[in-house]
Amino acid sequence: MLSPIRVLLCHSIDRIMKKPPNIILYLLGFFALVVATVIYLTRPVTNVQSAVPAANRLIANAGGPAKVRGEAGALLSRFGTSDPRFLTSAEIKDYPAVASLGDIFSIWPGAPPYVEIRVGSHLNGFFIDIVSTNGPGHYRKLDQSAEIASGIFLRR
Numbered sequence: 001m002l003s004p005i006r007v008l009l010c011h012s013i014d015r016i017m018k019k020p021p022n023i024i025l026y027l028l029g030f031f032a033l034v035v036a037t038v039i040y041l042t043r044p045v046t047n048v049q050s051a052v053p054a055a056n057r058l059i060a061n062a063g064g065p066a067k068v069r070g071e072a073g074a075l076l077s078r079f080g081t082s083d084p085r086f087l088t089s090a091e092i093k094d095y096p097a098v099a100s101l102g103d104i105f106s107i108w109p110g111a112p113p114y115v116e117i118r119v120g121s122h123l124n125g126f127f128i129d130i131v132s133t134n135g136p137g138h139y140r141k142l143d144q145s146a147e148i149a150s151g152i153f154l155r156r
Contacts, residue, residue: 043123048146048156051126055154058119058128062097065149071095072115072130081113081132101128112139129153 062068075095079085087105092098098105102117117128131139131151141147145155 046124046156048126048144048154051154051156052146052148055119055126055128055148058101059149059152062100065152067097068101069130069133069149069151071098073132073134075115076107076113076132079107081107081109084108098130114139127155129155 059065059068072095075087075092075098079087079091085107087107089099092105098115098117102119104118106116108114108116112132112134114132115130117130119125119128128148129139129145129152131153133151139151139153141153142155145153148154
């Protein structure tokens, strides 16, 4: 025969197993809210002004704006400007100043054509556009862009 306390305890456990207490749901909701708040507060700053010092450092370490523009001009001459083209690391290895700037390289036609370099990831990265000074037209500066040297633009 079961004691009354044991019956009450078994009945309570059975009741808890059938319907979870609301406190667990509240705790899970609170935890999700805390995680979302932490993610929001620790997100990187993604304005153009925050990326200008890093871009200037990269260009200075690559040999300066003149060397970077010269190699970008050679890339445009070698691969052409009639069609968009993504460049592989094997194609870019002969241009060390441009290669040292970022991760993904592409050539975009237009007036004027330009070499686009992605630096960093999509969360906290930016793009460096090196514009052909020999092409017709002017680079269309966007709201989220800044000219960091003659013919070299930074954008997010």
